[in-house]
Amino acid sequence: MDDTASPLKRRGRKARRQARTHGPIIHLPTLVRDIPAYDLLDQDRVYLVHETALEIAQEIGVEFREERSLKLWREAGADVKGSRVRIPGDLLMDLVSSVPESFDYHARNPERNAHVGARHTVFGPPYGTPNVVDLDGVRRKATLEDMRTLTKVHHAIPVYHYTGGYVVEPMDVPVAHRHLHMIQTAIKYSDKPFMGGVISITAAEDSMAMARILYGDDYIDRHVVLAGMFNCNSPLVWDATMLEAMLIYAEHGQSMLCSPFVLYGASSPVHVIGGCAQLVVEALSGLALTQLVRRGAPAVFGLAPFGVSMKSGAPTYGSPEIALMMYVTGQMARFYKVPWRTLGTQSGTVPADVYAGYDSILKLYPAVLGGANWITHCGGTMEGSLAINMGKIPLDAEQAENLYVVARGVDFDDLDAVLRDLREIGPGGHFLGTDYTREHMPFLPDLQDNERYDAWVATGSRDAIDRGREGFAKLLEKYEENAPSLDPAIDEALTEFVERREAEIPVGPGG
């Protein structure tokens, strides 16, 4: 009779093919880092950076070009002259101390809930470009349709822990209405957590209103469901646009990535430590403000760092000083016990070529080794953030996944089992046929191609972008097979909201 001593299961070819070609979307959980973050500085030097930051905050101060913020600072005891706020060290540290070290970032499907801070890291999609390079290699203006397509693909990408935000700037939608479609798209096409609109009070308030439609009033009062990206204009200026929206997020207890936008040598000194001290003030002052609005509001120490080409003034990516800034920033964020955010696989090139790859990894690796808790832009951003190359998105996402695996660290389990295998196999043997190898196959990106020359020619001499474009199409297919559904009542309510607000919100002169 059938000997059931065999530990292997019957599955058959059909089931295996099905599972491996039409399997469900894999949603990787929030990364729990099990490698140490890279501490570049010893404790004395950390204090030196900290004290320098306090000096800047107290003596130079930060511009807060918005009335309500100034009022809050005044009431808190900062020295406010005009829009210049000089913040006493004690005050600053007291406020920063109430920023949560970590928080839950909720999704409409609880299985997609993410966690940010301490040892937890989330990776996210590209954001904010007005152009795309599509699957035919055509560079054109981004559209609302692109936003929808990209959101679907982002949903299907295992390592993206959230979607939304300005996935692209949909150039066929009036600026004043874009946030409406952005949030509707994020909610409708994905059940991951999403980012909100930030470029005006209207955008922020509508974001809250739409989140309320989805989650209900009670829920969003007690849960973080939105994230907003707020940039400080280095050096040392928080502008009205960003502040007005940020205050609304703070009020509602929604997360805020308070991110200095640093152009090394242009908006920061060409000095890693000097630049870091400056950006610490920028970020901490933003964080502190959020606490003046609502103590315990989830704020993230953000950093959007770029090099500057001294040939042209254009932003550069992958510069060594930027890597160093990331390491120091990470270390400072851990010193202040706040989560920190930075950028992933961006590139400053036009073509998605070798250099784009260099740029991308030279930004992603320090972000991960520096222990960033939130890594945005892990997909396809090119041309200094002016375009998203669709074919590059899956390639970048796989590299983020690669580093996800690195950051999970090493495993001491099963050491006995592998030593047993080694004894059995002996010198000169190989491990390819062991059960252990088969059951623990290493990470292999689908889009990686290590074919030998002849095979590569035989299979069409495809390069990375060719494969990336195919990968994009496959992700879209996978999305269609596994699309999350949305309660029709909520879908309808959101549509009504969008239509009503489009009628109410005037389109500005620039469209």
Add this chain to the structure above:
Amino acid sequence: MSDDEIDLEALGDDALVEQMYDDLYDGLADEIALGTEILLRRGWDPSDVLTRSLVEGMRIVGIDFRDGILFVPEVLLAANAMKAGMAILRPLLAETGAPQMGKMVIGTVKGDIHDIGKNLVGMMMEGAGFEVIDIGVNTSVEEYLEALDKHQPDILGLSALLTTTMGYMKVVIDTLSEKGIRNDYVVLVGGAPLNEAFAREIGADAYCRDAGIAVEIAKEFMAGRQGSSLAQSPC
């Protein structure tokens, strides 16, 4: 039909063969051994069991391997299951004097001890029903000649990983020519630094860029050789 409760005995011939394809695919050695026994008990010719059940099943495995559905460790597992069936068939095949799929002597050339690729080729070839005599690594011309003489294979396989050792393949092939026995064997070469051009230059019959391709090429050549089962009964 529930996964682990399939009663092979209760399946008709066609259904049993289909199930054996799946069991090979899943690398279930015991189930393949049982299936082999059942077919033999039902009066199947051992040669038919080999070609229609085991070899065909491995061909399917090869397709999914080529398509990136199955990975190397899984193919090795399937080849292992195949060997469980072969262990039962081999003595019977020898007895009946049935035409073999083919026989290959394979070795890594002198100066080179790399063998993972060679081992993969060996396993895939066995999975395809070939008899494989692996004479190991660092193999001199004399050792190749000795093996050829002793085993009288259809195919000689030469493997090298190093650019510094691949030249030795030409030495081996030239020696065969000098001795007038070059045309007695199909010479297949493989290894990371090789390519088509090199294989042509040194007078090999073909360059095999990976283990899967090696099996396909070997089968093609065997179809042209008298006395092989491939020449007689394409399956």
